[in-house]
Amino acid sequence: MTSTTGTGRGFGTLSLSKTVPASGAQGAWAYDFMVFVGRFRPFHLGHLTVMQRALSLGRYLVVLVGSSRQARSHRNPFRFEEVRSCILGAFSPDERERITVLPLIDRYNDLEWIRDVQAAVHGVVVQHHRPADGSAPVVGLIGHSKDHSSYYLRMFPQWGAVECENCQGISATPIRDAYFADAAAALETWKDALPANVAAFMAEFALTREYRRLAEENAYIAKYKAGWADAPYPPTFLTADAVVILSGHVLLVERRGLPGRGLLALPGGFVGQHERIKDAMIRELREETRLKVPAGFLEGGIRASQIFDHPYRSSRGRTVTQAFLIQLKATEDGFPKVRGGDDAKSARWMPIAEINPEQMFEDHFHIIQTLIAQSST
Secondary structure (H helix, E strand, C coil), X not given: CXXXXXXXXXXXXXXXXXXXXXXXXXXXXXXXXXXXXXXXXXXXXXXXXXXXXXXXXXXXXXXXXXXXXXXXXXXXXXXXXXXXXXXXXXXXXXXXXXXXXXXXXXXXCHHHHHHHHHHHHHHHHHHHCCCCCCCCCCEEEEECCCCHHHHHHHCCCCCEEEECCCXXXXXXXXXXXXXXXXXXXXXXXXXXXCCHHHHHHHHHHCCCHHHHHHHXXXXXXXXXXXXXXCCCCCCCEEEEEEEEEEXXXXXXXXXXXXXXXXXXXXXXXXXXXXXXXXXXXXXXXXXXXXXXXXXXXXXXCEEEEEXXXXXXXXXXXXXXXEEEEEECCCCCCCCCCCCXXXXXXXXEEEEHXXXXXXXXXXXXXXXXHHHHHHHHC
16 A cells, blocks of 8 residues: 655646535536545445545546556455456446546555656646536545555545445455365355456356466465464464676576465575574575575675565565565676576566566565565665
């Protein structure tokens, strides 16, 4: 999650007083634009009810799909294009003309996330709002404060706010959990909570290889967490990751096991009980890539380091990692040879510009981008 502060700098046309009288009559909209943010995995009746309310209040609706442009996981199993299709398929053609669905990537930084939200809404406003009198558009943010993940509703004081009640207690999490345990049974149990087009899509997706992989991953995560169920308090895990850069390439591994089997990742792993974090990073790097560079050269090449501690960065539970950017010097010998080892099926040097975030494990794409930016300052 991220954001731009409430000053609206760069987006002054979106500023308005917080309180705007509501009106559902067509032609006398309370808002020019309503904004709805969510992950919508899956899109359910609760989401649909909020959007119908938004369409009754605003001339246009901007739907921002969070956690877009990342690898499939049991928490975010559907890609943006699939979510967009599910959302628009639940509305009539006339309603779809008033709805814009856009992707929103995870930023793990509120300021950046707010900036992305404001930029997305600004783009839609520029496209649709051309009043003859030059008046500023009236923008409203709509949502339901269900839990800690909804605090974004207070991040846009320059916009109006519309709070919605929860629809029949419906939540996406139990639907997903049931779906990956038994798709057919889940779709029967939750049939009244899903629009018909969404249920049809999920039934079709359940026949794919991707569904089987995610169902296996879901079972693995459940078993992994059950192993810590009797702990006196929820555990926090500590890991270390290496971002090794050489001539515009980064060293990546393909994960051998769950979670994230087959995805590209940074070499790294858990810190041992009697290990310093930096030593763990170098050990894991050499074990997983067989990189034939002396430890002293690796440590001397460290140009940046940062802790990544977003509470939900890992599906395995609370996992904090410290990542180190190591800059290697180019030589006439080219790239050092690497090969997969330990938990890595393979290792490779990949051009930074060619990294596909939808093929990267957890937040590793974000880590790479963050440390490269940090090392350049």
